[in-house]
Amino acid sequence: MEFIIAESTEDMSRRAADHIAACLQADPDCVLGLATGTTPIGLYAELVEDCAEGKVSFAGVTTFNLDEYRGLAPEHDQSYRYFMKKHLFDHVDIDQARTHVPEGANPDAHAVCAAYEEAIAAAGGVDMQLLGLGPNGHIGFNEPEDTFPAATHCVDLTQSTIEANSRLFECIDDVPRQAYTMGIGTIMAARSVLMVVEGAHKAEIVKKAFFGPVTPQIPASILQFHQNVTVIVDPAAGELCRDKA
Template identity: 45%
Template sequence: MEVIIVPSSKEIGALAADSIEALVRNKPNAVIGLATGSSPLPIYDELARRHADEGLNFSAVSGFALDEYVGLPSGHFESYREVIRREFTNRVDVAAENVHGPDGSTEDLLGACQAYEDAISAAGGIDLQILGVGTNGHIGFNEPGSSLASRTRIKTLAEQTRQDNARFFDHLDQVPHHVVTQGLGTIMDARHLVLVAFGAGKADAVRDFVEGPVSAACPASILQFHPRATVIIDEAAASKLAGAPSYRHAYDNKPAWQGL
């Protein structure tokens, strides 16, 4: 796991966008795993800027969302399929038919979970997965206690997660209790994981998954087992890391040719 500490969310977005741009220029039909929430927004803003100002081409790229609420009607403003379109894919030239999300509105949720796994496999797997981390250590919607080998499935949201996400709705009671999410095993199949986090509110979770034991109690800790996991955080999110000086030294002396 590589931990990179930068001054602000703007630098987080730029570094993560560098990695995605390098991938897309090297592999125009790259498959990118798309996350929602506040953490990825600086990445999407920077990629949209590079598309508009520098002609970065996403026309052959495919995108797969991490998760989706269960029970929101199709086209709901806060459904993650709509959020991803609004925040990223509609701002670049990704073909609409190449943007995929798990179906949380179907009556056959179990079938939808398997269909999503099959769609990811048919696309050749995910080249780069964008991740955020919840205050309780979840990635995707894999709440504490999730199986480290889990695949795409239905999950019940922890109450803390519902409270954290209530800011996107008018009232807490509008936040669904259930989601369809890629499992931890599904996420770990991606060839490169890029997790971003900023703000003091994420400091405990960052400390726990970077430097704590690998445990289902902190689902993001499974990144310690991935051969290519990049964690990009700001100073506030890094404030509880005992190894912060070592992480800074390693990044400051990293060969330029190595990339992320």
């Protein structure tokens, strides 16, 4: 594992964008796994600028997002399809027919999850998976559990996750209680993993996830077993790990 404490939040975003840009340049037809949340917004902005300047192209890229709220249509302004269009897809030269987000509006969880796994396999697997880190250590919407879920599945969101995401909705009652998410096995099958983390409120979970025991109670800790993972944190998120970097 490569663990990097960036000089600033902006530096974290630029470094992460450079990792993705390098993947695009090495393989213009690569498969990217993408994440949502406030942390990746800066790196998506960097990639949009890079594309506008002709430094990178998404023309041959296929993407798979980690997750989507169950029950939200893609047009809903809090759906992750909407997020990706707003922050990346509508601003780069990507073929949006090759962008994939779990079908949140479909209530048939088995069909949605099985189709997503099949689509990832048909694309040849994910070359680089981008991740954020939840306050309780979740990746995607894989919440703390007794085991590591293997494949894409429907998950009941924990109260802490609902509360953390409520800032994006008009009120907490509007936050969906379930989501479709790639499983830990699906994430671990990516050929490389890139994680970005920002904020002092994540400092403790960063330390536990990457320098503590591997346990399904901290889902991100499984990444310690991945053979090609890069973690880039801003100074506040890395404050408790300065002796590790």
